[in-house]
Amino acid sequence: MTSGLTLSIDAMGGDHAPDAILAGVDQFAKDNPHARYILHGDQVALDHLLADLPAAKAASEVRHTADIVPMDAKPSQAMRKKGTSMWNAIASVKAGEAAAVVSAGNTGALMAVAHLQLRTMEGLHRPAITASWPTPKGQCVVLDVGANVDSDPDQLVDFAIMGEAFAKALYGLERPKIGLLNVGSEDVKGHEDIREAMRLLRLYGATLNLDIHGFVEGNDISMGKTDVVVTDGFTGNIALKTAEGAARLVGAFLKEALTSSPLAMAGALLASSGLKKLRNRMDPSSSNGGVFLGLNGLVIKSHGGTDARGFANAMAVGARLASSSYMTQVADNLLRLSAARVAAQAQAQTSPAVEEA
Numbered sequence: 193m194t195s196g197l198t199l200s201i202d203a204m205g206g207d208h209a210p211d212a213i214l215a216g217v218d219q220f221a222k223d224n225p226h227a228r229y230i231l232h233g234d235q236v237a238l239d240h241l242l243a244d245l246p247a248a249k250a251a252s253e254v255r256h257t258a259d260i261v262p263m264d265a266k267p268s269q270a271m272r273k274k275g276t277s278m279w280n281a282i283a284s285v286k287a288g289e290a291a292a293v294v295s296a297g298n299t300g301a302l303m304a305v306a307h308l309q310l311r312t313m314e315g316l317h318r319p320a321i322t323a324s325w326p327t328p329k330g331q332c333v334v335l336d337v338g339a340n341v342d343s344d345p346d347q348l349v350d351f352a353i354m355g356e357a358f359a360k361a362l363y364g365l366e367r368p369k370i371g372l373l374n375v376g377s378e379d380v381k382g383h384e385d386i387r388e389a390m391r392l393l394r395l396y397g398a399t400l401n402l403d404i405h406g407f408v409e410g411n412d413i414s415m416g417k418t419d420v421v422v423t424d425g426f427t428g429n430i431a432l433k434t435a436e437g438a439a440r441l442v443g444a445f446l447k448e449a450l451t452s453s454p455l456a457m458a459g460a461l462l463a464s465s466g467l468k469k470l471r472n473r474m475d476p477s478s479s480n481g482g483v484f485l486g487l488n489g490l491v492i493k494s495h496g497g498t499d500a501r502g503f504a505n506a507m508a509v510g511a512r513l514a515s516s517s518y519m520t521q522v523a524d525n526l527l528r529l530s531a532a533r534v535a536a537q538a539q540a541q542t543s544p545a546v547e548e549a
Contacts, residue, residue, distance in 0.1 A: 196226070199510055200290035203233035204260040204277040205297025207497045210234070213296060214241045216503025218248035223504075227251060227511065230284050232277040234258055255280060261301045263496060270301030271308050278302060282309050285489040292490035292510035294481075296498050302491065303339055303484060310489040313519075315526035317347045319486035321425070321493065322358055323432050324509075326473060327416030333359045333368070334413060335485065336425035337432045343424040345389035346533075348372065352393055353525045354485040355420040356402060361516035362509065363419075367401070371408035371418035373427060381407065389422075399532045400525055443471070481509030486522070490514055 201217060203210045210233055217229055228251050231238055235256035242249040259276040261269075270278065278297050284290040286309050295302050303319070312319055320336035333355045336343065343351070352370050359368035372390050374382040379390070390407065397404040405418045410431060413421050423431070450460035450467075460467060480502035484491040490513050494506035 197224075197511055197514060198228045198230065198290045199507060199514075200230045200281045200284035200293040201232065201507075202278045202281040202293065202295035202297055202302075203231045203238055205295040205302075205496075206494065206503075207263065207296075208499070209296060210237055210241060212498060212500050213503055214238065214245055214248055215500035216498070216507065217252065218245035219500050219504040220507045221247035221251050224511065225251075229253070230255060230281075230290055232257060232280045232284070233260075261298055261305075263298050265298055265301050267298075267300040267304035270298065271304050279305055279309075282306050282489075282491065285491070286310055291514035292492055294492045294494060294503070294507050294510050296494035296496050296503060296506075299338060299493060299496070302493055306484055306487055306489070306491045310487040310491070312486050313488055313523060313526060315530045316350055316354075316486045318343070318350070319484055320351050320354060322355060322483050322485055323428075324362070324481070325413055325421075325432075325435070327414055329416035331363055332413055332416055332419060332421060333362075334421045334423070334428055334432065336423065337428035337482065338425045339484070340425040342426060345385055345392050348386075348389040348422055348424070349392050349396060349529070350486070350526075351422045352402065352404075352420065353400065353529060354522055355422060357518050357521040357525065358483065358485060358513075359419050360521065361518035362512055365419055367403050368419035369403045369405045370420045370422065371405045371412065373413075373421050373423035373431070374407040374409065377407045377409060377412075379407070395536065396529060396532050400528055446470075481506035483509065483513065490519075 201213065203213050206213060231252050231254045235254055238254050257275055257277050257280055259273065261276050261278045278295055278301065281293045281295060282305055285293045307319060318340055321339045322333055322335040323337045325332040325334050335351050335355050356368050356370060359365045372386065374386055393404050408417050408421060450456050480495050480498055482493040484493060490510055492506050492510040494503050
């Protein structure tokens, strides 16, 4: 999967950069000895860390820049400041030097700079951020989770196309089932835009061979009712943060219960292997790596507070997408969607004339 692969790394982005970032590169490099990395950041700081990370050092090229994008920087500020570690990491993808960029930096700034440099794919209204959501069946792809505050019906259709291609590429699903997040599963529920989006999805679904399930509710995401859940970025981001908070709360309650008495602690020791498996499944690091879908290049967003394991997982997402046919699938579907939209508009324009005749 990683033979000949080069990843561009924003080594200075994130709450714990560059330490956690380079430790993640080293962890990924140990499992993927044929991959190569371009590390963008402060040469002195990175060289100092690489001295103790032999796997990362052997496979990496450091490109110096003293400028970084602060975690609290406004997107407009990041766009005006060329030469930062984030800017240069994205530029390596634009130049064709790397197959994907991975950053734990400021989300808004990363989207703005990536959009400015890479632009959106032809036929696409807006990019979207996706998250992989753990379910009893595996993973559910949820998008948008923060790129757009609101989205019109046509944009939600675009998200469905990108989410379906992403699920195919990353999880090997032959025909992912798509749901549209709503306040109820009935067709009459929701506001006008969400109902119009469902009408369009069903209209174009047959042409694009999409498996449209229908509306899903918030609790359906974690239960894996569909493989892809489409929503606007405002709703999706709230849902994601709520789920992450709930997972941390359950983890805290569980830890409290298992350490409440000597007997409880003995029981925890006996169940340690099962509890470890549970902890790993609930750990956000296991699903780390949101993808900015719809750009002319692969951009992977790691959690800002990630540890080494989480960043290595984000790199793995980039590697799998880079070795897949994701970009081609999305481009082909967007072309077919554009043709379907033109045909639908033409039919709508001729229908009144036919009725008058």
